[in-house]
Amino acid sequence: MKKTLLIGAGLASAALLAGCANAPSPAELDQQTLAMLKASFRDQGIAKVDRLEQDLGQKACSSDKPPAESVAKQIEAEALASIKWPEGGRYIGDWREGEKLAQNGRGMTWTDASAEAKANGANCYNCHQIDKKEISYGTIGPSLWNYGKTRGVKDVADPATAAIVQYTWGKMWNSKAYAACSNMPRFGHAKLLNEDQLRHVMALLLDPKSPVNQ
Amino acid sequence: MRRLLATSLLAALSAAAFGQKSAADGIAEYRAMLADGNPAELFEAKGEDLWKKKRGPKNASLEQCDLGKGPGVVKGAWVEMPRYFADTGRVQDLESRLLTCMETLQGLSAKEIAATPFGKGEQASMEGLVAWISAESRGKKLNLPQAHAEERRMFEMGKRAFFFRGGPMDFSCASCHGEEGKRIRLQDLPNLTKNPGDGIGFAAWPAYRVSSGELWSMQRRLNDCYRQQRFPYPGYASDVTIALGVYMGVNAKGAESIAPAIKR
Numbered sequence: 001m002k003k004t005l006l007i008g009a010g011l012a013s014a015a016l017l018a019g020c021a022n023a024p025s026p027a028e029l030d031q032q033t034l035a036m037l038k039a040s041f042r043d044q045g046i047a048k049v050d051r052l053e054q055d056l057g058q059k060a061c062s063s064d065k066p067p068a069e070s071v072a073k074q075i076e077a078e079a080l081a082s083i084k085w086p087e088g089g090r091y092i093g094d095w096r097e098g099e100k101l102a103q104n105g106r107g108m109t110w111t112d113a114s115a116e117a118k119a120n121g122a123n124c125y126n127c128h129q130i131d132k133k134e135i136s137y138g139t140i141g142p143s144l145w146n147y148g149k150t151r152g153v154k155d156v157a158d159p160a161t162a163a164i165v166q167y168t169w170g171k172m173w174n175s176k177a178y179a180a181c182s183n184m185p186r187f188g189h190a191k192l193l194n195e196d197q198l199r200h201v202m203a204l205l206l207d208p209k210s211p212v213n214q
Numbered sequence: 215m216r217r218l219l220a221t222s223l224l225a226a227l228s229a230a231a232f233g234q235k236s237a238a239d240g241i242a243e244y245r246a247m248l249a250d251g252n253p254a255e256l257f258e259a260k261g262e263d264l265w266k267k268k269r270g271p272k273n274a275s276l277e278q279c280d281l282g283k284g285p286g287v288v289k290g291a292w293v294e295m296p297r298y299f300a301d302t303g304r305v306q307d308l309e310s311r312l313l314t315c316m317e318t319l320q321g322l323s324a325k326e327i328a329a330t331p332f333g334k335g336e337q338a339s340m341e342g343l344v345a346w347i348s349a350e351s352r353g354k355k356l357n358l359p360q361a362h363a364e365e366r367r368m369f370e371m372g373k374r375a376f377f378f379r380g381g382p383m384d385f386s387c388a389s390c391h392g393e394e395g396k397r398i399r400l401q402d403l404p405n406l407t408k409n410p411g412d413g414i415g416f417a418a419w420p421a422y423r424v425s426s427g428e429l430w431s432m433q434r435r436l437n438d439c440y441r442q443q444r445f446p447y448p449g450y451a452s453d454v455t456i457a458l459g460v461y462m463g464v465n466a467k468g469a470e471s472i473a474p475a476i477k478r
Contacts, residue, residue, distance in 0.1 A: 023363060023366065023367070024367060024370075029367070029370045029371060029374065030374065032367075032371060033370075033371045033374040033375060033378070033457075036371055036375070036453045036454055036457065037375065037378065037454055039452070039453065040448055040449050040452035040453050040454035040455070041445065041446040041447060041448055041449070041452075041454070042446060042447050042449060043446060043447070044446060044447035047381075047444065047445065047446045047447065048446060049446045051380055051381045051382065051444070051445060051446050052380050052445075052446065053380075054378075054379065054380055057384070058379040058380060058384055059379075061379055061384075062374075062377050062378050062379045062386060063377050064373075064377055064388070064392075064407065105399075108381075108382050108383065108444040109441050109442065109444055110441060110446070110447055111441065115382075125399060126398050126399055127398065135400070136399045136400045137399065137400075138396070138397050138398040138399055139395070139396050139397050140389070140390065140396050140397075140398065140403075183384075183385075183389050185382070185383035185384055185385075186384065190382045190383070190384075191382075192382060192383070
């Protein structure tokens with residue numbers, strides 16, 4: 001063994017190959033992959049290796065196959081129970097601030113100075129169409145153009161709109177409440193955005209005066 | 215040159231500001247303009263010199279370096295990497311293999327080079343070397359070996375790493391590169407769980423990045439993907455990066471390499 005093995009040290013390949021002619025089982029490969037990840041990553045700035053520790057949902061959704069139905073239901077139930085509803089039932093902020101947040105794709109990388117929610121953007125346009133005037137948008141998530149309008153929201157204070165207002169808050173707080181393996185970050189749950197920021201993005205989507213609903 | 219290209223992009227985009235279809239046309243037009251004259255050629259020339267130049271404490275060239283096809287054989291080596299190397303007992307990608315050669319042949323410290331920031335010191339040499347070595351396989355089809363048990367094991371671990379969700383945003387590589395026809399902002403995303411085709415995804419890196427004026431190796435490309443995933447920092451030439459290379463490279467079997475490509 002040469003000194004070059006120091007690079008990427010931690011791979012237990014030599015030991016594994018020594019006594020075993022058969023290919024490792026899927027469970028062994030899972031274990032070996034975790035060991036490989038632990039050995040390959042290091043802390044950098046605000047991004048520490050503890051970010052590799054998975055909760056139930058992250059673990060169950062780390063495959064090319066969806067989790068068993070019972071597991072998916074458990075993830076969704078736990079996520080739903082985790083949602084913190086806004087203080088005083090105040091769901092709606094300023095859509096202008098919401099648009100700024102939607103355009104801001106910054107935050108949480110190892111080159112960012114702070115992991116505080118106020119340092120983060122909401123990243124919305126990376127994955128969604130929102131305002132039709134914006135041509136630079138992503139398609140990983142569904143189009144949110146006319147989000148409130150197509151859902152019949154004419155007045156955010158009208159009790160008739162409560163269900164969609166609450167669903168929208170819940171989806172942003174913890175998207176996994178409604179789809180166990182959703183691609184969408186859990187903005188409230190993971191403290192990516194604070195309550196005020198969430199209210200502003202809510203306004204962008206739901207306020208009839210927002211350009212989204214024109 | 216970069217300023218000219220930026221102006222071209224603006225022109226292409228504003229002409230395309232009417233709707234999505236024309237925006238895509240604008241991007242295609244911009245890419246066509248970029249394709250005419252790739253500054254990666256400057257890095258290729260530098261890399262060829264570095265390969266042949268006697269350097270390091272042992273005052274030796276890299277001409278006896280074995281990239282998998284025998285000592286000194288460079289043509290066609292890139293499209294068969296990462297692969298298993300009997301002398302190190304490891305699957306290695308081009309960059310981890312170059313570290314081995316720089317250490318054993320030239321007496322340079324692989325550990326020190328791996329710890330050097332991209333674009334600095336011997337990492338700048340690496341940019342040239344990967345540009346030249348990949349260019350020597352330009353137009354060839356990706357054909358990574360899977361005959362050795364360790365190559366198959368690295369494929370399986372690479373697949374698991376590709377789907378591994380973590381970090382504050384719950385992303386995995388598959389979050390962005392697991393479906394056809396997706397994009398982030400205006401950037402098209404190849405589906406790397408399948409074969410995305412000639413000159414796309416694995417078959418397009420290393421590449422010259424116009425926006426940063428740098429030659430990005432595959433290691434650097436993966437590093438930035440992990441930064442954007444909000445993961446911790448992947449070690450240079452670490453096993454996770456090599457395993458991902460095996461997974462993507464084997465998936466892309468038969469696709470034609472255009473590396474080093476040019477990217478905005």
